Amino acid sequence: MADLHVELVAADRNVWSGEAHLVVARTKSGDIGIMANHEPVLGVLRSGPVTIRTSDGGTxxxxVHGGFISFSDNKLSILAEIAELAEEIDTERAERALQAAKTADDPGAQRRAEVRLSAAAGAH
Structure with missing residues (x-):
């Protein structure tokens, strides 16, 4: 099976880089799955989990919160405002942030906390 090269970059760091069979991300137009030899794509990311099925069989x-996704010539770039790998997420802290956002009636902070919890749950 052919692979694509993936670069997941946040505003402050390179989050993940490697080879993958499939990447699923959420865009303003809906969820998108990218595999090798997909037609070129440029999209605006919505807050949500990004799932990368790696070439070695891992996940x-x-x-990811905000940013862009770009694919051409079997190179996928995910350029996010904020991105955290699931294993980096402190679920207890994310739960506290979610409760604080609900109390403060802050939909943006609430969505960010929900996405973090969803990504952390998706990694297990």
Whole structure:
């Protein structure tokens, strides 16, 4: 099976880089799955989990907030405002952030906390 090269980059760091069979991300137009030889794509990311099925059979899940996705010539770039790998997420802290956001009636913070919890759950 052919592979594609993936770069997941946040504003402050390179989050993950490697070869993959499939990447699933959430865009403003809906969820999209990218495999090798997909037609070129440029899209605006929505907050949500990004799932990367790696070439070695593993799975990488990240919580992504905002940014862009770009694919051409079997190279996929995910350029996010904020991105965290699922294993980096402190679920207790994310739960506290979710409760605080609900109390403060802050939908943006609530969505970010929900995405973090969803990504952390998707990695297990």
């Amino acid at each position: 990488v899940v990240a919580a």
